[in-house]
Amino acid sequence: MVTRPTGRPVREGALTVAELVQQGRLAGVRMSGASGRGTEVRSVRIVDRTAALDTLEPHTAVVLTGRVAAAGWTVEMALRKAWEHAAACVVVTESAGRPGSVGALADRLGVPLLVIDEDPLDAAVRIASAVARPDAGRTALVAQAARALADAGLHAGRVLSALHAVLPSTAVALTGTADEVLAGRRAALSVEGGALTVRVEVPDGDGGSLGTLVARSGSRVAGWEETVRDVLGLAVAPLTAWCALRRLDDERTGHRAELLLRRLLKADARALGDDGPGAGPGEEERAEAAALGWPARGPLVAYALRPVAGREGPDPGPALRAVWATVGPGGPLVAYEGCWVAWQSVPPAEGADPLDDATRHLTDALAALAAYVPVAGGVAGTADSLLSLGPVLADACAAAGVAAAGDPGSVVRGDRMGAAQLLSAVPTELLRGPAEVVLAPLLAADRDGTLLRTLAVVLDAGAAPTAAAEVLGVHRNTVAARLERIRSLGFDPDDASQRLALHLACRVLLSGDGDGER
Amino acid sequence: MSGAPLRVDAAVLEQLATGSLVLAAGAAESAFRVALDWARASVAAHGPVRLLAPDELHGLRLCVTVTLVGSSAALAEQLPTGAETVRAVRALERLLGARADAVVALNTAGENALLSVAAAADCGLPLVDGDGCGRVLPLLEQSTFTLAGVAAAPLALATPSGDVVVVESAGGRVEDLVRPLVPAAGGWAVAVCYAMPGAVLAGSVVPGTVSRAIRAGTATPRDLFAPWSLRRLCRGRITAVEHPADEHGYGAPEPYERVGGPDTHPWPALPSRPTSVLVAETEGLGRHFRLEAHNEVLLALADGAPVAAAPDQILILSASADRRVLDVERAVPGVEVEVVVIPAAPAWHTPEGRRLARAGAVGPQDTQEDSW
Numbered sequence: 001m002v003t004r005p006t007g008r009p010v011r012e013g014a015l016t017v018a019e020l021v022q023q024g025r026l027a028g029v030r031m032s033g034a035s036g037r038g039t040e041v042r043s044v045r046i047v048d049r050t051a052a053l054d055t056l057e058p059h060t061a062v063v064l065t066g067r068v069a070a071a072g073w074t075v076e077m078a079l080r081k082a083w084e085h086a087a088a089c090v091v092v093t094e095s096a097g098r099p100g101s102v103g104a105l106a107d108r109l110g111v112p113l114l115v116i117d118e119d120p121l122d123a124a125v126r127i128a129s130a131v132a133r134p135d136a137g138r139t140a141l142v143a144q145a146a147r148a149l150a151d152a153g154l155h156a157g158r159v160l161s162a163l164h165a166v167l168p169s170t171a172v173a174l175t176g177t178a179d180e181v182l183a184g185r186r187a188a189l190s191v192e193g194g195a196l197t198v199r200v201e202v203p204d205g206d207g208g209s210l211g212t213l214v215a216r217s218g219s220r221v222a223g224w225e226e227t228v229r230d231v232l233g234l235a236v237a238p239l240t241a242w243c244a245l246r247r248l249d250d251e252r253t254g255h256r257a258e259l260l261l262r263r264l265l266k267a268d269a270r271a272l273g274d275d276g277p278g279a280g281p282g283e284e285e286r287a288e289a290a291a292l293g294w295p296a297r298g299p300l301v302a303y304a305l306r307p308v309a310g311r312e313g314p315d316p317g318p319a320l321r322a323v324w325a326t327v328g329p330g331g332p333l334v335a336y337e338g339c340w341v342a343w344q345s346v347p348p349a350e351g352a353d354p355l356d357d358a359t360r361h362l363t364d365a366l367a368a369l370a371a372y373v374p375v376a377g378g379v380a381g382t383a384d385s386l387l388s389l390g391p392v393l394a395d396a397c398a399a400a401g402v403a404a405a406g407d408p409g410s411v412v413r414g415d416r417m418g419a420a421q422l423l424s425a426v427p428t429e430l431l432r433g434p435a436e437v438v439l440a441p442l443l444a445a446d447r448d449g450t451l452l453r454t455l456a457v458v459l460d461a462g463a464a465p466t467a468a469a470e471v472l473g474v475h476r477n478t479v480a481a482r483l484e485r486i487r488s489l490g491f492d493p494d495d496a497s498q499r500l501a502l503h504l505a506c507r508v509l510l511s512g513d514g515d516g517e518r
Numbered sequence: 519m520s521g522a523p524l525r526v527d528a529a530v531l532e533q534l535a536t537g538s539l540v541l542a543a544g545a546a547e548s549a550f551r552v553a554l555d556w557a558r559a560s561v562a563a564h565g566p567v568r569l570l571a572p573d574e575l576h577g578l579r580l581c582v583t584v585t586l587v588g589s590s591a592a593l594a595e596q597l598p599t600g601a602e603t604v605r606a607v608r609a610l611e612r613l614l615g616a617r618a619d620a621v622v623a624l625n626t627a628g629e630n631a632l633l634s635v636a637a638a639a640d641c642g643l644p645l646v647d648g649d650g651c652g653r654v655l656p657l658l659e660q661s662t663f664t665l666a667g668v669a670a671a672p673l674a675l676a677t678p679s680g681d682v683v684v685v686e687s688a689g690g691r692v693e694d695l696v697r698p699l700v701p702a703a704g705g706w707a708v709a710v711c712y713a714m715p716g717a718v719l720a721g722s723v724v725p726g727t728v729s730r731a732i733r734a735g736t737a738t739p740r741d742l743f744a745p746w747s748l749r750r751l752c753r754g755r756i757t758a759v760e761h762p763a764d765e766h767g768y769g770a771p772e773p774y775e776r777v778g779g780p781d782t783h784p785w786p787a788l789p790s791r792p793t794s795v796l797v798a799e800t801e802g803l804g805r806h807f808r809l810e811a812h813n814e815v816l817l818a819l820a821d822g823a824p825v826a827a828a829p830d831q832i833l834i835l836s837a838s839a840d841r842r843v844l845d846v847e848r849a850v851p852g853v854e855v856e857v858v859v860i861p862a863a864p865a866w867h868t869p870e871g872r873r874l875a876r877a878g879a880v881g882p883q884d885t886q887e888d889s890w
Binding site: 071072073076077079080083084104105108109 | 757758760792794796806808810817819821822823824
């Protein structure tokens with residue numbers, strides 16, 4: 001068995017009639033009697049006299065010329081003799097002007113009748129060369145496909161068109177990971193009949209899968225599947241490149257937007273401090289923002305999105321941007337200060353709280369996003385114009401940071417962040433070590449955690465023992481006694497210089513215990 | 519010839535007239551009526567014609583063959599005088615220096631069957647029960663006599679205007695010589711030819727064709743074709759009629775048309791053209807039949823394999839109760855038909871016979887070498 005440099009075996013079987021037709025070597029060929037197209041062609045015989053039909057060999061392509069090709073009855077006799085001698089097919093030129101009734105006999109006998117547009121002798125030569133090197137024909141088709149794909153360039157639709165042009169009687173589709181058709185013909189996914197189906201995986205260039213190329217052909221000829229697979233294989237690289245290119249483009253767009261937002265906010269800050277006429281700094285940036293369709297008319301509400309803690313994966317930016325465009329409440333999604341921010345013009349508030357609507361919209365959007373990227377969000381507002389967007393975005397980012405400490409999909413309003421919410425945003429894992437050092441004497445004396453919990457509640461309650469006793473469900477004197485013990489260990493909740501550190505340390509240490517004090 | 523009438527009288531003549539039309543799908547009615555009137559008048563004037571069986575021919579010194587040449591349409595326009603047959607026979611007798619002992623028809627179909635009766639009656643000679651074809655072929659030299667080595671020439675031609683032309687040919691050129699004479703003669707003429715002794719005629723004649731036509735003239739429609747040994751090819755429906763327009767699929771145009779044939783179309787009727795009649799068999803194997811015709815059906819293919827070919831006669835019969843022969847030119851898709859074959863006389867099935875039958879006929883030249 002011959003092997004290509006790639007090591008893949010070459011099929012050495014003889015050419016079939018179907019391949020002869022599919023390879024497009026015969027100009028304008030039409031076939032009747034297709035039920036016999038699986039027959040192998042091993043030789044060619046040019047016949048110009050009916051007497052010669054008596055000496056046909058099996059598996060011969062019988063090319064009719066002269067008088068034998070001229071009349072319907074001679075072609076019918078040739079078909080009959082071909083049938084009797086197990087010849088592969090009968091080839092006749094169209095220019096003889098014969099009516100189509102001969103095709104009915106070809107269908108009846110199951111002898112392929114190939115009607116061509118060219119000179120029969122030329123056709124005979126081409127068939128002979130195809131017969132001599134059957135693999136050359138297959139290679140020619142693959143080469144043709146390579147040329148067509150090169151011409152198509154990096155574009156999914158054009159790649160699929162090129163595949164359809166070179167693969168006769170074959171439907172091809174590019175399906176996504178959820179089996180939805182991204183490009184090509186839906187017929188490729190049909191499950192009817194016993195036709196041939198070939199599937200080739202298309203990677204996305206980042207180690208993932210872009211989808212699958214599915215080809216469905218009416219032909220089940222030996223070797224055809226391999227040819228189709230070869231041709232589809234040629235299309236994989238352009239499709240992967242197309243995908244990577246699109247992603248690169250998307251990323252570049254994201255970076256450009258990020259930069260523009262920074263410049264815009266910086267310019268706005270300058271403009272706020274500058275009392276000069278309007279045509280000052282930031283004009284260029286505002287024009288660019290307007291060109292991108294960024295909302296500029298106040299009041300503006302700001303959204304910020306942030307992956308929940310511990311769930312940060314590879315850059316979710318492209319996916320977020322893509323999904324945001326369809327499910328988000330509106331506006332661009334731009335990377336900003338570790339978050340992705342967006343803002344939206346809302347109708348001037350008349351009694352209603354614009355942030356209520358914004359929270360609801362963002363909650364819906366995050367629910368839709370959850371399947372792709374687990375994020376939490378914050379909303380803040382409202383800004384009167386782009387000039388005051390900076391602080392509002394900062395609020396939203398802060399709120400998103402708080403929300404990200406919780407579950408995916410949670411939304412926090414920038415104007416309702418309590419101290420507890422702020423504290424809960426503290427990175428507890430990082431601070432657990434220092435907290436244990438700070439409270440080490442207390443922890444050493446505190447066997448059951450009572451002292452730590454008492455200290456935390458007292459600090460939460462603003463150092464008021466009565467309120468703390470209610471929370472803890474003990475007598476006020478008990479709280480006072482525990483406080484005395486704590487003070488004796490060197491920790492004073494009333495000492496302003498200690499209070500923040502103590503409170504933070506308590507939070508950090510208690511956060512892992514699932515306490516319900518928040 | 520048991521049961522065959524020995525004489526053709528007025529009554530038998532009518533039966534012969536009817537029977538001679540059975541296979542003549544395309545005969546011109548007016549020309550046929552003229553020929554019938556001629557034969558009626560001759561029999562009425564000279565009495566019944568005696569029929570000679572081929573075995574009675576031995577001992578006869580000179581037998582002559584009679585046929586019409588030219589167009590049957592012209593026969594209907596330029597009426598015969600009734601003297602043409604006698605003048606032609608006498609001219610040949612003068613040339614050969616012998617009296618004719620019997621008359622034989624070149625073929626026994628349509629006008630030619632009646633002409634031979636008229637000729638025999640006019641000359642007071644017996645008519646041989648047989649002919650030189652057994653069917654109809656378009657050329658003078660396409661006869662079993664030619665196959666037996668008898669030359670058509672010398673030939674005497676009598677025209678309705680009273681002219682007599684005698685043609686002597688070194689051989690093989692009779693057709694070429696006679697053809698140009700026909701228009702000058704007024705479109706048709708009586709030809710007397712193939713002069714030969716009775717013994718030679720007995721060995722080359724297709725026997726019994728006159729009595730066969732008489733029997734067919736008395737048959738009921740059901741067994742109309744009983745006198746011929748029909749072979750049925752198929753029963754089916756015409757699915758298409760095609761006229762392939764190729765320049766070399768068929769031979770040269772007809773040399774010229776002779777009147778009286780059952781399958782020859784009277785000149786100058788519409789020029790016939792190659793026609794393919796496709797028939798889908800409605801019983802048995804459901805085969806795909808293709809009938810290749812030019813004037814008459816020359817070849818029948820079943821699923822591409824030849825099942826019948828000229829010189830056997832391939833006929834398309836309508837499948838209705840009257841079983842009429844359907845002219846190829848009148849075949850239309852959708853008609854239910856029966857395709858039958860009437861075998862040609864054995865002489866035609868020799869290689870020489872096939873060659874002669876097809877050489878002047880309308881089939882492709884190279885088909886001579888083919889198996890069919």
